[in-house]
Structure formats: structure tokens, C-alpha cells
Amino acid sequence: MADPTAAAPATVPDHGEAHEQGFASRLNWLRAAVLGANDGIVSTAGLVVGVAAATPSRGPVLAAGVAGLAAGALSMGVGEYVSVSTQRDSERALIAKEVRELAEEPEAELAELAAIYAEKGLSPDLAQRVAVELTAHDALAAHAEAELGIDPEHLTNPWHAAWASMASFTVGALLPLLAIVLPPLSWRVPVTVVAVVLALAATGWLSARLGEADARRATVRVVAGGFIAMVVTYGIGALVGTQVG
Template identity: 65%
Template sequence: MTEPTHEEAHGGALAERLNWLRAAVLGANDGIVSTAGLVVGVAGATDDRSALLTAGLAGLLAGSMSMAAGEYVSVSTQRDSEKAALAVERRELREQPEAELEELTELLQDRGLSWDVAREAAVQLTERDALRAHARVELGIDPDQLTNPWHAAWASFLSFTVGALLPLLAIVLPPTGWRLAVTVLSSLAALVLTGWSSARLGAADPVRASLRNVAGGALAMGVTYAAGTLLGAAGV
């Protein structure tokens, strides 16, 4: 009989996947809120379609590029830190292998193993791949799966863009009298979805997260619309 295949993601792979999904959801959420707030604010001052489209596109491009650049810089710093930590560990393994073996044994003991079992496991792990063993147990790093700044940048760029497209299209496609209502309602509905999704990924209460998300988005649109209306009335 053939043994059943087991394709589930475990440990770091699962955590990494959840982190990417959560980042994508939050990026889309930022795209919705920032772009909806921008176009609703402009709509408070003018109903000119070209002005709304220009403002929405500018907000989409500026926001997506800013998100991508921020993620690239942040993840590049994290990757540099991971590489530096691995370099230190590699040097310590070369210069003081016995001390590193003792350290690995103690770390495994801290995870609930007896000294004998921890020692045997540490010896076997060291013989197989000492650097990988210390990276995973001591540093929490998988040397084969270091964070990739380009992946993070593209993921942020795309997720923000997808989120921003909804309010942008909602403000320019409907007839003039329907634009504001369609934009607000569709944006709030999308915020319910992103709030629910982020809560499910984080094992939190989806109702509370969705309500919090909607409240924040509604506040942002309300403030920018009031500001746009005041500026429009003042002829600015």
C-alpha cells in the first residue's frame, strides 16, 4: 500500500504564508481607505469627472509606489539582519563548536526535552547541518527561505492597487448624482470584507474587526468630504 501524501504547510512555511496573506489584505484595505477618502474629498469640492479621475489616479499611483518602496526598504533591512545573524552564527560554529553544541542542547531542553534526549538531538542536528539547526532553533530563521524584499514590494504594490481601483471606478463610472453614494457604499462593503478576512487570518472576532474597519473608513471619508465641501464653498 502506498502511504498517503502529506502536503500541508507546517511551521515557518505556514506562518510565512499567513503573513503574506495578512499583508495583502491590509494593503488592499489601505488602498480602499486612502483612495476613497481622497476622491470623496475631491467630490465634496467638485463633480467634474476629469478632476475626480486625476485625483484618484494620482492617489492610486502615489499610494502604491509608497507602499512598495516602504515594504522594500523594510524587508531589505530585515533580510540584512538575517544575513548578519547567520554570519555571526557561522563564525561561532567555526571558532567554538563545543560551546555552540552546549547552547543548542540547552535550547532544546528549554523546549521540554530531557538533557539526554536534547544532547542526542543536538549532536545529530549538528552532524547533519549545524548552521541550519542553530538558525532554526536559536534564531528562528530558515536559511533557505530568507525574506525577499522584491516579493514584498510587488505584493504591496498590487494589493494596494486592487483596493484603490474600487473607489476610483466607483467615483467616475456612475452618473453624477450617484457617484458619492456608490463610492461610499461600495467602499464600506469592501472594508467589511477586508476586516473580516484579516480577522479570520489572525483568529480574531470578525464582527468586531469589520465594524472597526468600517468605522475608520467612514470617519476618513466623512472628514475629507467635509474638508472638500468647505474648500469648494470657499472657492479654493
């Protein structure tokens, strides 16, 4: 005969799931930071290489690079803030709805929670006991996590997303900017290309590792995309510079 205390371990998967969700959330932020740095590298490299092809003067290249860095970082920050704010507003609305349902239809909500655990593989009796115990401990947290996949105490923060995106883009953009303005005139484009290719290889490998994907294939894609962007912008810059000259 089953021991009634056997219901206690059933709460362990929920705690583990919460830890997994927290790890997944941190992993997503890290992946977003890597992608932001990649965007900064590619967009700024394309910009400064194109301007460098159009003029031998260091001033216009530096001005264009700084302007591109600032505009890109602000755009990334604002975009992330708006996107995550919308997500947080949706989470708050769902939580408010769950609060109303728990207050108005507690029995129906309890049955719904038990059904969720039953669908995960628990026996109906054990699912019912787990739902009762979790609801008694923290009804909103239990229902929000199981039904919505949301932790009411740790909603997404738009400011964190905005600052992370701005910082990662800025760090990525600084590399091609410094690589194009520091070397002598005859070396600035080759140095920039090499620096960008190496940086893109690193970000491509890291993003692939974070996503548990094929690192070689992802690295080749990222490097090829960045290299093509620099070739295209260099060609446009050289053509425009010739026409203007």
C-alpha cells in the first residue's frame, strides 16, 4: 500500500523546474548579449569600412563610427526596453487574471492545477494531493508557474534588457572602430577585416555553444555574413568616393 507521505517528493520537480527556468532565463540574457555584441561588430564594421573606402581622412571615419555606435546602441536599448516592457505588461495582465480566478473560482482552479500535474504523468490521486499542498503553500505562485510559466516574484525587467543590449552593442562596436582608426592608412582596412573576422568567429562559436548547436556551422555563417557585409559596404564606399571625387 502506498505511503501517503510519498506525495511530498512530488513537489521536487516544481522546484527543479523553477531552477531550470531561472537558468534558462539567464542563458537567454547571455545569448542576447552575445547577439547584441555581434550586431555591434557587423553594423559598425560595415559602416567604417564603407566610409574608409570613400575617403582617406581619419576624421570622417571616426565621426561615422562614433555616430553609428551611439545610434546603434540607443536603438538596441530602446528596442529591448519596448519589447520587454510589452512582455512584462502581458505577464502582469495574466497574473491579475489568475488572481481573480483564484478568488472567484478556487475549486475550478484547483481542479485545473491537478489536471496539469496529471498530464505530466502523476496519478490522479497524487496530482490532486500535490495541487492541494502547493495551493495551500502559495496558490498564486503554484498556479502562475504551472499554468503560465511565470514567476510572479521575478518578472522580466525592461531596464535590465535595455542596458544589457546597449552595453553589449557598444562593446562589439568598439572593436571595428578602434581597428579602423588606430592603424596606419594602408593597414586600417586589412586590420579591421582580420579583427572583425576573429571577433565574429568568437561570438559565433559562443552563441552556438550556448544554444548547444553545431559550433562550426554557426561560426561559418556568422563570419561569412559579416565578411559579405564589409565587402558590400567597402564596394559602395569606394564607388561613392570615386563619384564624389
